[in-house]
Amino acid sequence: MPLMTNLPISRHWHLFCRVIDNFGDIGVCWRLARQLQHQHGQQVTLWVDDLRSFHALCPALDVSVAEQQRQGVVIRYWAEEFPELTPEQTGDVVIEAFACELPASYITAMAQREQASCWINLEYLSAEDWVPGFHLSQSPVHNLSKTFFFPGFVAGTGGLLYEPGLANLPRQMAHLSARQTFLSGFGLSPSLADCALQISLFAYENPALEGLLDALQAFPRTVHLLVPAGRVSAGLDAWLGENTVAGHTYCRGALMLSVMPFISQPQYDQLLAMCDLNFVRGEESFVRAQMMGRPMLWHIYRQEEEAHLDKLEAFLGHYCRAGEGPAGSRLADAFRFWNQSLPAAALNDSQAQARWHELLHQLPVLQNHALAWQKQLLALGDLASNLVQYATDKV
Amino acid sequence: MKTANEFRAGQVLSLNGQAWVVLKAEFNKSGRNSAVVKMKLKNLLTGASQEPVFKADDKLEPIILERSQVTYSYFADPLYVFMDEEYNQIEVEKENLGDTLNFLTDGMTDVCEAVFYEGKAISIELPTTIVRTVSYTEPAVRGDTSGKVMKLAKLENGYELQVAAFVEIGDAVEIDTRTGEFKGRAKS
Numbered sequence: 113m114p115l116m117t118n119l120p121i122s123r124h125w126h127l128f129c130r131v132i133d134n135f136g137d138i139g140v141c142w143r144l145a146r147q148l149q150h151q152h153g154q155q156v157t158l159w160v161d162d163l164r165s166f167h168a169l170c171p172a173l174d175v176s177v178a179e180q181q182r183q184g185v186v187i188r189y190w191a192e193e194f195p196e197l198t199p200e201q202t203g204d205v206v207i208e209a210f211a212c213e214l215p216a217s218y219i220t221a222m223a224q225r226e227q228a229s230c231w232i233n234l235e236y237l238s239a240e241d242w243v244p245g246f247h248l249s250q251s252p253v254h255n256l257s258k259t260f261f262f263p264g265f266v267a268g269t270g271g272l273l274y275e276p277g278l279a280n281l282p283r284q285m286a287h288l289s290a291r292q293t294f295l296s297g298f299g300l301s302p303s304l305a306d307c308a309l310q311i312s313l314f315a316y317e318n319p320a321l322e323g324l325l326d327a328l329q330a331f332p333r334t335v336h337l338l339v340p341a342g343r344v345s346a347g348l349d350a351w352l353g354e355n356t357v358a359g360h361t362y363c364r365g366a367l368m369l370s371v372m373p374f375i376s377q378p379q380y381d382q383l384l385a386m387c388d389l390n391f392v393r394g395e396e397s398f399v400r401a402q403m404m405g406r407p408m409l410w411h412i413y414r415q416e417e418e419a420h421l422d423k424l425e426a427f428l429g430h431y432c433r434a435g436e437g438p439a440g441s442r443l444a445d446a447f448r449f450w451n452q453s454l455p456a457a458a459l460n461d462s463q464a465q466a467r468w469h470e471l472l473h474q475l476p477v478l479q480n481h482a483l484a485w486q487k488q489l490l491a492l493g494d495l496a497s498n499l500v501q502y503a504t505d506k507v
Numbered sequence: 508m509k510t511a512n513e514f515r516a517g518q519v520l521s522l523n524g525q526a527w528v529v530l531k532a533e534f535n536k537s538g539r540n541s542a543v544v545k546m547k548l549k550n551l552l553t554g555a556s557q558e559p560v561f562k563a564d565d566k567l568e569p570i571i572l573e574r575s576q577v578t579y580s581y582f583a584d585p586l587y588v589f590m591d592e593e594y595n596q597i598e599v600e601k602e603n604l605g606d607t608l609n610f611l612t613d614g615m616t617d618v619c620e621a622v623f624y625e626g627k628a629i630s631i632e633l634p635t636t637i638v639r640t641v642s643y644t645e646p647a648v649r650g651d652t653s654g655k656v657m658k659l660a661k662l663e664n665g666y667e668l669q670v671a672a673f674v675e676i677g678d679a680v681e682i683d684t685r686t687g688e689f690k691g692r693a694k695s
Contacts, residue, residue, distance in 0.1 A: 132539065211541050211562055233562070236538025246535070246545055249560035252522050260543065260560045395538075419536040 120504045124155045126203030128190065130212040131162035134343075136413075138166050139396040141209050142185075143273055143377065144234075147496040149184040151275065154500065157203065161190040168374055190215075199224040205503040207232045219254050230506040231258040232499070237272070237395050239427040244268030248502070261502070263495050265430050270499065271492040274403040278381065279486065282404050285386035294382050299359035300370050307368060308333035309472065312387045314340055314380075314397050315411040320450055321347040323460035327468035329365035335472075338383060340372045388475050391450070405486035407478035409450050421453050431485060439477050446471050509569050511544040511561035515685045516605040517622055517632035519551065521568040522559075526551040528622075528630050530605030534563065534686060547605065551624050573623040577631070579615050587611065589621055589631065597621050597628045607631050609666040610639065610684060633684040638693045639663070640679050647675050657689075 125148055129141035141158060148154040160166050163175040172182055178189040194215035202222045206229045208214050214222075222229050233251070247262040247269050263270045284290055291310070292302035311328070315321070321344065328335045339348060341358055348369070349355050352362055358373040375383065381400060384390050390401045393411040401408035410427070412420045428447055432440040448454045449467060458464060471478075492498075512534055514520060519528050531547035542563035549556045561567070577589035577597055586598040599621070601608070607619075610633055620632040644660035656672040660680070670680055670689040679693035 210539070211537070211543075235543070236541070238538060240535065242533070242535050246543060246560050249545060249558065251560050251562075251565070252557075253561070253565060255523060413539060415536065415538075416540050419540075422536075423538075 120152060120154075120500055122153050122155055123204035123503065123507060124157070125205045125207065125503075126157050126159065127207045127209065128159045128212055128214060129161070129209045130190070131160065131165045132210075134394065135165060135169060136394045136396050137210055138162070138169060139377065140273060142166070142169055143396075144207075144209075144496055144499075145185045146183055147273070147275060147494075148500065151496065152500045154205075155186075156184075157186040157188055159188050159190040163187075163189055169377060171376075194218060197221045199226070203229055204507050205230045205232065205499075207234050207499075209234045210236055219256070223254060223256055227507070228256070230503045231256060232261045232503070233258055234499075235260055235262045237263045237399070238423050239265050239430050240423060241426065259502070259506075261499065265427070265489065265492075267492065269492070271495050271497075272399045272403060272489055273495040274399065276494070278400070278403050279405065279490070281381055281385040282406060285382055291386045294379075294386060295370075297379075298370075298372050298375075300361060300372075304336045304361065304368055304370065307336035309335045309389070309475070310338070310387045311335060311389045311391070312338045312340075312383050313344060313391045314342065315344045315391050315393050316414070317343055317347060318411060318450070319452065320459040320464070322351055323464035324450075324468055325351045325364075325367065325369075326460065327465040328367040330465060331366045331469060331472060334366050334368065336368045336370065338370050338372055338387070340375050340380065340383070342374070345371075388479070389472070402482070402489060403486060405479075405483040407475060407482045409446060412451055421451070424448070424451055424453060439474060439481070442470065442474065443478060443481070508566040510563060511546075511565045511567055512542060512563035514544070514546065514567065514569070515632070516607050517620070517630035519570040519572055519622065519624065519629070520548075521570050522548070525553075526570050526624065527557075528603065528624075530556075530603070530630075532606075532685075549603065551629060572629075574620045574632075575623070576618050577621045578618060579611055581613070582611075587631070589619065589628075591621070599628045599631055603630050605630070606687060607633055607684075609687060610637055610662075610664075610682065612639070612662075612664045635684060636681050636690060637684055638679050638681055641670065641674055641676055644670065644674060644676060647673050660689075 127141055127145050129137055131137050145156045145158040149156045167173045167175050170182055174180055180187050194217055199221050211233055243262045243264050246260055249260045251258040261270050263272055288305055291305035295304055296302050356371040358371050361368050361370045384401050384406055385404050390406055390408040392398045392401045392408050394413050398410050412424050414420050428444045432444040449457055514529050515532050516529055519526055527548040527550055529546055530549055533545045536542045543560055544563050545560045547558050575591045577591045580588045580590045585601045589597045617634055617637050621628045622630045639662045641660045642663045645658055657669040658672050659667055660670040660674060661667050668689055681690040681693050683690050
């Protein structure tokens with residue numbers, strides 16, 4: 113049953129999503145659309161320019177149909193030739209996700225509405241200090257006013273995208289039977305749930321991967337590494353010396369490496385919730401791991417002129433402040449190491465191995481740290497609720 | 508039309524049919540190679556101000572105004588006085604100078620541009636690159652010549668900015684006036 117309490121007035125939201133690469137854009141938009149509908153009772157239309165990518169996250173989607181309804185959300189194909197809409201057919205609240213440009217005809221129709229739309233540019237997530245100063249700033253464009261809405265980790269931002277029940281999932285997945293059932297669902301042996309450490313790996317191509325796998329192989333306790341298929345798969349194949357197949361487990365020393373197919377968002381949440389450490393990437397998985405209070409290492413999306421490294425440091429400035437003393441500093445270095453921003457550090461030698469082992473030995477401390485951080489984030493409220501509250505005040 | 512990230516302090520743009528002078532433009536990379544610009548704008552007719560945000564590639568209409576080359580002379584509170592090539596004194600209100608104030612120093616020889624609206628000087632644009640002397644910074648870090656490690660430095664007028672770790676007191680440094688950022692050590 114959808115959770116609907118103290119619902120605000122139902123408005124028509126139009127959410128525009130351009131899929132640039134990977135599944136981050138559509139992952140965030142699909143999750144937001146469902147939350148607006150299920151939790152807040154809003155009428156949501158999600159415009160997407162790439163239904164094939166969307167299909168990977170929502171297998172029930174028919175990619176040949178331009179307009180359909182899934183899980184209470186109207187999904188419309190955002191074709192290059194955009195349909196002519198009357199002013200009344202535009203949204204009461206219009207969100208352009210990640211600064212995607214709205215169709216010119218849509219803006220024209222929006223400008224002719226009797227009651228102005230609340231037009232929001234939902235921006236990228238960043239922990240940098242300038243973000244609160246930009247959050248909720250107005251942009252006077254096309255004779256309309258657009259609001260820049262920034263997700264974030266601190267007061268004065270829009271918070272992060274999560275559902276109210278998400279924090280309970282780790283407790284559910286802590287049961288051995290839950291983990292066994294999850295593994296069986298992917299054709300993996302339930303006995304793998306008994307391994308001393310469960311680790312998930314979701315990353316971009318990473319030159320530090322070989323050193324990580326060497327370290328896991330030589331770890332004194334058994335490690336189960338679960339890897340959903342993706343951009344890191346070729347690196348795994350190279351290290352193993354064979355082409356991996358989803359549903360198979362490969363044993364190397366202490367390491368049991370299970371390859372998983374592309375998995376749905378709810379399944380990925382379960383995976384994060386059952387693991388002692390999660391390697392996450394981009395924005396979506398990064399946020400989910402934090403909101404579940406699980407230890408994580410972030411592989412940040414690479415940007416031109418190394419701009420991502422400033423963003424990484426800004427995040428660490430907040431995240432590792434929550435970890436006291438040397439543990440916080442070691443944790444920060446682990447993030448830098450995984451993102452190759454420790455220039456002098458060799459990625460794949462015995463020192464790298466010692467570095468990874470030290471991190472794994474610290475996991476109980478990191479678990480406490482992750483829970484303290486989660487508590488801070490929960491105090492900010494969730495992004496969807498913050499958006500609804502803002503739009504309710506505006507429209 | 509110009510993109511939002513091309514505007515800098517002193518330039519004038521049209522918004523909703525009105526002329527606004529840019530007092531400050533703050534540029535930040537938001538994510539996946541896109542960027543945002545926050546401007547502090549002052550309405551040239553009403554004096555009202557606003558601080559809008561734009562995507563860096565939003566197109567905005569510049570207003571081309573009369574300009575003349577000037578050099579800085581002196582400060583007569585609340586006016587900054589500049590001199591053009593014909594020795595005319597041009598006065599600009601302190602509040603109209605925005606970020607330009609960070610780089611005004613007595614005796615500076617940089618050739619700037621005064622911008623006029625309806626006969627009145629409304630802003631000053633600095634050259635894109637200027638050279639200033641560091642009056643204080645912590646001692647240089649030995650061994651780092653990469654320019655990637657940064658530290659705080661103070662200029663003679665009190666303005667502080669991040670400079671490369673190898674910069675020392677008395678060094679002349681090049682500054683990008685669009686961003687206020689250190690560009691490198693000035694060639695002697």
